[in-house]
Amino acid sequence: MKKSFTQYFERFASAVTQATGSSWAFLTALTVIVVWIVSGPLFNFSDTWQLVINTGTTIITFLMVFLIQKSQNKDSLATQIKLNELITTHAEASNRLLNVEDLSEEELRALHKFFGRLADKAKQDNSLTDTHSLDIADELHQEKQQNNRVRRGSR
Secondary structure, three states: OOOOHHHHHHHHHHHHHHHHOOHHHHHHHHHHHHHHHHHOHHHOOOHHHHHHHHHHHHHHHHHHHHHHHHHHHHHHHHHHHHHHHHHHHOOOOOHHHOOHHHOOHHHHHHHHHHHHHHHHHHHHOOOOOOOOHHHHHHHHHHHHHHHHHHHHHOO
């Protein structure tokens, strides 16, 4: 199957963002800056000497903005899909929160205020250790296993 430009670009963007986020990339950039500074006296700190670093950093920054944004868009979409999966599989979660990222800023502020009130109520309990979340998680896991067995048996 023939690969499209988009597929190649996605792989390229992923590889570049991984590489530029590494310690080696930082050390390389730092080395370039140190070499540039040390070379200043050799070029009498000329306008051309300054232009070299300014042009280089501007070009790299310009290109990296697009690569980082591409990577963040993909990561954000993957996170939203994972959260949507959690919402849809949790019996007590509101499906109204699916694709909440598509709401207006005003609607998001209203939801934030609502959840803030819930957090305030939770703070009134005054104990971080009183939780049944592990018990509930075990119960839900057992229910899922039982439901899966029933589904498999009905095939």
